[in-house]
Amino acid sequence: MQRTIILYLLLGLTLNSYCQSQQKDKKSLSTSREKTTFQTANPWKPVTDTRADVAIVYSVKEHHEKGNLTFEQRVQSWRDRGYTTHFMTGIAWGEYQDYFTGKWDGKWHLDEGQVTQKGDTIWHGRMVPYIVPSKNFIAYMKEKVIKRVIDTGIDAIYLEEPEFWARSGYSEAFKREWKEYYGFDWRPQHESPENTYLSNKLKYHLYYRALNEVFTFAKEYGKSKGMNIRCYVPTHSLVNYSQWMIVSPEASLASLPCVDGYIAQVWTGTSREPNYFNGQRKERVFETAFLEYGSMESMTAPTGRKMFFLTDPIEDWPRDWADYKKNYQATFTAQLLYPMIADYEVMPWPDRIYEGLYRTSANSDKKERIPRFYSTQMQVMINTLNNMPLSENKVSGSQGIGVLMANSLMFQRFPTHNGYEDPQLSNFYGQALPFLKRGVPVKTVHIENVSYKKTWNDLKILVMSYSNMKPSDKESHDHIAEWVKNGGVLVYCGRDDDAFQSVQEWWNTGGNTFKAPSEHLFSKLGLKAPFNAGEYTYGKGKVYIIRNDPKEFVLKEGSDVEFVNTVKKLYDSKSNSTTLTFKNHFALTRGPYEIISVVDENEDQTPYIIKGKLIDLFDPEIPVLNERQVKPGEQAFLYNIGNVKNPKTPQVLATAARVYDEKVTKNAYSFVAKSPLNTTNVMRVLLPKKPQQCDAYDHKGNKLNEAVWKWDEESKTGLLRFENNPEGVKVELTW
Structure with missing residues (x-):
């Protein structure tokens, strides 16, 4: 009997050890796959199934635009599709009507909005003011938002855009915070530089305090439930906030123990803000984006915090598809020129990207959903991010x-x-x-x-x-x-x-x-x-x-x-230093990828020329080129087939879908491709020889007769095209 008990105890310890090991492995796998993300307030839909690693589910509130689903149901809809789920909400604004209208604590709090000198509240939406983050509001965030999120099993929280408008600072709530912080009565910021400086230091402090307290609570509450909560701040760059006249904690947050990292919210909308150069005020999207991403990268590089880079295929301001495409390429190139950042938010709000209506041309009022050529190109681009490597290579040019x-x-x-x-x-x-x-x-x-x-x-x-x-x-x-x-x-x-x-x-x-x-x-x-x-x-x-x-x-x-x-x-x-060299371009090699941007407003107007076997990733046809010329004011993103590791191994080099379940045998290669419904997949596949047969099947096993295959003998690649399906399309190639 005693021997039996001992055996059971040993078996129990072994099983417990195994379970802990499995949980550790599962957690490790989950964390290792948090390379690409997107944010959405909606449940899973086949038309927005972007196939990034992480779905960041936005807001704990529910309303008709989210299908009347609870937060927990929305989270589960993404988990059911294999996504790791994180959470995001605004810290300076959000759907906190129950706080402002007194439903939470029986007190009216609309006086806690940010107010201008004229007495106007700065609104982010209906009944959604930009907030003066009082201690009471912080308590609300802890109780009504953070606890619920962690109770749902989410271990990564993003509190975005801690923004205090420089033109605000006149509300009663702000005056109360002033008196408590400085110990003397509020002073109008417009009356002196001294008052302005004091006002903005307080705005800075209030969001520093808010994030510190909410994130510290999140970590402590998570720890009480056996969870390691990670906390991130999605924020515009210091360049942009300074230019848009917004105050935010920015770099100081990187030294807080409760902050694990950031999302660099850089996109066409921020980077097209005009600036001056050579006496001309104009948009310089690539250059501004390069400096924005750079300010975010340098903010965290010394502190070791994680940084996601964001790009957006469209922007908040309604424009036409050609405008979006041009500027998306500029910002996308700029982010890739930072080779020590390799984590990305591939897009925000996929619903507005895939389902929104935007102008067909700059001079037309006609609107349509994203054109197939652009959705295909975009998906080729974002799927490269799943494999984008870190690199020790430097961007071309004089460093230091x-x-x-x-x-x-x-x-x-x-x-x-x-x-x-x-x-x-x-x-x-x-x-x-x-x-x-x-x-x-x-x-x-x-x-x-x-x-x-x-x-x-x-x-x-x-x-x-x-x-x-x-x-x-x-x-x-x-x-x-x-x-x-x-x-x-x-x-x-x-x-x-x-x-x-x-x-x-x-x-x-x-x-x-x-x-x-x-x-x-x-x-x-x-x-x-x-x-x-x-x-x-x-x-x-x-x-x-x-x-x-x-x-x-x-x-x-x-x-x-x-x-x-x-x-x-x-x-x-400088001793032992190279000379400062001027040119008109930036170029970087990251693994098989070649990233190039040629600046305008430069004495040198010659194009940048690169040769080799190059797949043009900004072309929805993903052609193989022997040479690519990049003109001033343009960018290029190329896959260099000559840099492929293990070129004898069959592999997908470029694709507008995400590839799963790859299998390679002596004379066959198969995989499953997944991407949103109502989009077209193109993919270029490297094979040891021309295949004798190429077949594609839907998730029910039905052959896709409309799938098109074209072989290129010189590059040993095939171009495959078919309609995407989030349920998966199985491809089988034999030779």
């Missing part, structure tokens, strides 16, 4: 030039004081576009991250200005000075005469009497007043002061030449 950024870029945008203007964020773009437009892959550096050693990796020259931002603490200057002392080159551009130089801050209080924060930095670098323009030496490095605001380099035609030449001279003079 960085532009310093700070969260306080968002503090000085509105309102204007003492007549000082910074049109379209020109003080930032004036430091970056002169190099980007000359083919230099300039990077951004966050002052909030200068204490991390990784921030300084491979950086040769740091360009900075305090004309449009201010340092939040003096310690950042110690790290910058240390970098210069060890051989870095600092280029400071600024007249230091904007109205915010004199706000009551650390550089002019507590025993400090500096007229501008730059004076404190210069003193750390061993310089003596009056800090005139010119070149100085500090340790092994150099400091170069240019007494012009960076906006002056872009607001007038040809006014960036002296600035660029100065930086080039400093770059070229």
Whole structure:
């Protein structure tokens, strides 16, 4: 009897160990497959089955647009189709009518909206104001949203767009928060630069507090249920928020233990915001997107947080399909030029992409759903992201030039004081576009991250200005000075005469009497007043002061030449350094993929030419080319067949569907392809020889007679075309 009990105990321990191992393996598998995502408020539908790894289900509320399904039912509909499910909702706005109308706690809370000087509430939708995130609202989010989500078994939560409009700050709720935070009565921000700075620091703090408290609660509540909750912030870039005059915590969140990462919300709508270069104000979608993605990548690279890059095949503003396609290609290319980011939100809101009606041309009021050529191209593009590799390769061009950024870029945008203007964020773009437009892959550096050693990796020259931002603490200057002392080159551009130089801050209080924060930095670098323009030496490095605001380099035609030449001279003079080279393109190889962008507004108007066996992934026909020319203002995304690993192995190289259940035998190759209903699949398949037979079957086993197969002997690839089905199409190839 005793022996039997011991055997049962041993068996139980073995089974328990096995179950724990299986759960661990399952969890590991799930986490490893969180490479591609999309967000949706709707249940699974065959027409929106994008086949990314993760369905991020939006909002816990239910209404008729979601088929009257509960949140739990919507989540389950995606799980039933094999998706990992995450959760997203807004932290600055959302369907929280039960909070605002008093249903939750019996008190009316519409006074907690963001309010302008005129007394107008800023609305995101009907009964959906942009929120002043009070402690009471935070408590509501914990109780009514976060607990429910975790109880559903979801272990990844995204609280998106912590946005406080710079023009707001006049509500009673904000005044109460002011008094509690500062200890004195509210002051109207429009009356002085000091008030504006205080107002925006508070806006910044309120969403920092909200995210910290809600995410900390999520992790603790999840832990009580044996779950490891991961918390992410989908947010626009610091570039965009600064330009759109919105305040958000941005880079500071990366240092919070409760924040696991971000989604970089960059798309046509943000990147088409005009900027100035060479005296012209216009849209520069690729260049702006490159800087937006760069500011997100550099925000998290030193902290090790996870970053998803987002693109959108359309945008919020209604336009025509040709416009969407052109700008989607520009932003998609820009994201791929960051080879150390390989996680993606492939699209937001697939319902509006696949089922929305948009203009057929710029000059027509006729509207239609997404054309087949565009949905095919889009699906080819997003399916490459499932396999997009990380790469140690560098984008072509001279490396090592960085532009310093700070969260306080968002503090000085509105309102204007003492007549000082910074049109379209020109003080930032004036430091970056002169190099980007000359083919230099300039990077951004966050002052909030200068204490991390990784921030300084491979950086040769740091360009900075305090004309449009201010340092939040003096310690950042110690790290910058240390970098210069060890051989870095600092280029400071600024007249230091904007109205915010004199706000009551650390550089002019507590025993400090500096007229501008730059004076404190210069003193750390061993310089003596009056800090005139010119070149100085500090340790092994150099400091170069240019007494012009960076906006002056872009607001007038040809006014960036002296600035660029100065930086080039400093770059070229660094010991053991290559020279700063100018060109008109950016190119990167990531595994088999070739990513190319040729800039316009450059003296060099020649196209970029690449040769080889190349599949054009921006062409819905995915043809094989021997040469591809990319003209100024255009981008290219190519699959280089010459870079295929194991070219003797049958494999799908490019496809407008996701491939599952691949099987390879001596003379056969089969797989299942899945993609949304009402879309067309094209796929290029590499085989050892021309197949004798190619068959496609639907999920019921019926042969698809309309499937078309075409062989290309030179590339040893076949082009297969058929109508997609989320239930799967089985393809069998024999030779």
